[in-house]
Amino acid sequence: MFVIANRERYAYGVLFLFFVDIVFFGIQGSGKGTQVKKLAAELGFVIFEAGGELRKMAASGSELGNTVKEYIDNGKLVPHEIIMRVVRESTLAHPKQHKIIFDGVPRDLHQMWDFDAIMKELGREFMGIHLLLDVDTGLQRVLGRAVKEGRADDANEEIIKRRMQTFFDKTMPVIDEYKKQEKITEIDGAQSEEEVYHALKKKVLGV
Numbered sequence: 001m002f003v004i005a006n007r008e009r010y011a012y013g014v015l016f017l018f019f020v021d022i023v024f025f026g027i028q029g030s031g032k033g034t035q036v037k038k039l040a041a042e043l044g045f046v047i048f049e050a051g052g053e054l055r056k057m058a059a060s061g062s063e064l065g066n067t068v069k070e071y072i073d074n075g076k077l078v079p080h081e082i083i084m085r086v087v088r089e090s091t092l093a094h095p096k097q098h099k100i101i102f103d104g105v106p107r108d109l110h111q112m113w114d115f116d117a118i119m120k121e122l123g124r125e126f127m128g129i130h131l132l133l134d135v136d137t138g139l140q141r142v143l144g145r146a147v148k149e150g151r152a153d154d155a156n157e158e159i160i161k162r163r164m165q166t167f168f169d170k171t172m173p174v175i176d177e178y179k180k181q182e183k184i185t186e187i188d189g190a191q192s193e194e195e196v197y198h199a200l201k202k203k204v205l206g207v
Helices: 014-018 032-043 050-058 063-073 080-092 109-121 135-149 157-180 193-205
Strands: 021-025 046-049 100-103 126-132 184-188
Touching: 021 032, 021 157, 032 046, 032 100, 032 193, 046 050, 046 080, 050 063, 050 080, 063 080, 080 109, 109 157, 126 157, 126 193, 135 157, 157 184, 184 193
Parallel strands: 021 100, 021 126, 046 100, 126 184
Antiparallel strands: none
C-alpha cells in the first residue's frame, strides 16, 4: 500500500529537487521490506506495496476496486491488466514531487513494459535498487525469522525455494533489462542491516 513518511524532516527541499522514484528488487531474506520502510521514514518517500495497494483498492468502493475485490474474494489471481490499472491510478493520485518506492512491481517483463509506459506517460523518472543475496543466506534468514516470529508461511524450506526460483525466472530478466538501460544500482545485501542502509542511502543521495 501507499505510506507517506515524515516529509517535514526534510524541509530543506532536497527530496523534491533531486530524488527520483525507486523500484526495489531482492529475493526473500534480502531485507528489502525493512530497508524500504527505513528509507521512506527518513527521506520522505511514499511506499507502493503491490499486495497492500490491491487490498486498499478493493476496499475503496470504486469501479476498479469492486473488480479487484471480486477476484480477491474468489481467491483468484488479479489479472495483469487490472494490476497495471491499479499501479497507474495509485501513482497518478500523487503529485510528481512525492517520490515513490515501488515494492513488488514490476515482477516480470510483461509488467515491466506496461510499468515503463505508465512512468513515461506520467513523466516520472526512476532508478532500480537490487539487494544482492545468495540463496543459502536468504533461506537461513527467512527460516530464522519464521522461528523467531512464529510465521508458519516462512517455515517451509521448499516453498521458500520455489518463491526464490520464481524471482530468478520472472524478475531477474527485468533487472537485466534495467541494467542494460543503466538504471540498476546493486547493493550487497549480505551486510548487516545498518551497513546495507548506509550504502543504500549514499546511493539514493548521490554522495
